[in-house]
Amino acid sequence: MEHHLIKKDQPDYGWHGWKHQYPLAGEEKEAEAMKILKNVSTHCYMLESAQADEKWGRYTFLGYDPKMEITCMDGEMNAGGVRFRTDDPSGYLRQILADHKSPRFEYLPSFTGGLVGYFSYDYLGYSEPAVRTEAEDTEAFKDVDLMLFDKVIAFDHFRQKIILIANMRLGEETEGALETEYNRAVMELKQMRDLLRTGEKKEEPGGHLTGEITPLFDREAFCSMVEKAKHHIREGDIFQIVLSNRLAAPFEGSLLNTYRVLRTINPSPYMFYFSGTDVEVAGASPETLVRLEDSVLHTFPLAGTRPRGKTDEEDMELERELLKDEKELAEHNMLVDLGRNDLGKISRFGTVQVEKFHSIERFSHVMHIGSTVRGEIRDGCDALDAVEAVLPAGTLSGAPKIRACQLIGELENNKRGIYGGAIGYIDFTGNMDTCIAIRIAYKKRYC
Incomplete structure (x- = not known):
């Protein structure tokens, strides 16, 4: 067991991670571990990446039993059962992160605890x-749904280890209170270890459709939307717009096995599964929304x-x-220009640049043109x-973005919910990694 403690004469960092590690064993170990976690917690997640590099593809993160779930829908905030009205959900989220602020340690994985979940398109x-x-809202997605996790299970694929992390609070406590908090963290790590070793798996039905797949818009209605959008482009109102058409079907079972298949046939930079109060989500997204690491966007x-x-020859052609x-x-x-403009809103003057332009990014079934836009976050701004x-x-809305989004609301006349939003984490150190919520399946429990 490895323990790491900040001395009391160091700055008050608020929270600090501990870790315990032991060797990996078995195939599909992450998905099997998720079955164990689902047996003890209805709220859990798995975040992983198929990128074959030590930095981004190294870890798979799992979490369960969050301290609280924080949601906001139509201005009503719900923080662990405490409800209040707000026009600015980010203000409360910022307060939560400040209360749990932690330093970054190079010997720990890139994520050691924080907020995990989604920001909807409608955020x-x-x-x-x-x-x-005021569009129809048949899916009843939250505008934001984030769970606060202060313990993390990290599968280190490079070193073939599982790292267990528990956070403990450091403040103005007495030595006795600090020791009590220390012992609590150690006990939590032991419980996590024992759970993974001997916990029972939740065996759920594999998941299957029980009826036909139906689109939100039939062909005639969708083509009519497209023609109206093209009219706005010809009139110079917008340059481009991205319309969508949701597919729905009755479904029984869990999406966890669906996720296991998806991660095999469509390995992607962002692969995720999570289960919350009213939704279960599985997806494999190729595209970062925004990433913040050590003040670099x-x-x-x-x-x-x-x-x-x-x-290979056909691929090159x-x-x-x-x-x-x-x-x-x-x-x-x-x-790319829209990405530069977006980052420019919160970046230091002169730091926004295109690092990579017109590269070809290959995935299992398709290839895309990709570029990379970078900026250094301005003082006073955060994740x-x-x-x-x-x-x-912009790839899910259009340009100019605000006008395109207004037209999407008018033409689709349905809230998009999680589709086109952001999925990922904001950690206790202030770093963030989010992907665009595309190539996803979700199961609504209540709507």
């Missing part, structure tokens, strides 16, 4: 009231698509064709400001 309405809509626009070739396609390049360049600056991504 934009808090920072941009002009896009608020990144966003990674993906736009321009071709299928993967059946041979499709790549050359994609990079010569004027329409795809124009769309991509517009979204929550970054979410508000970038959400929703």
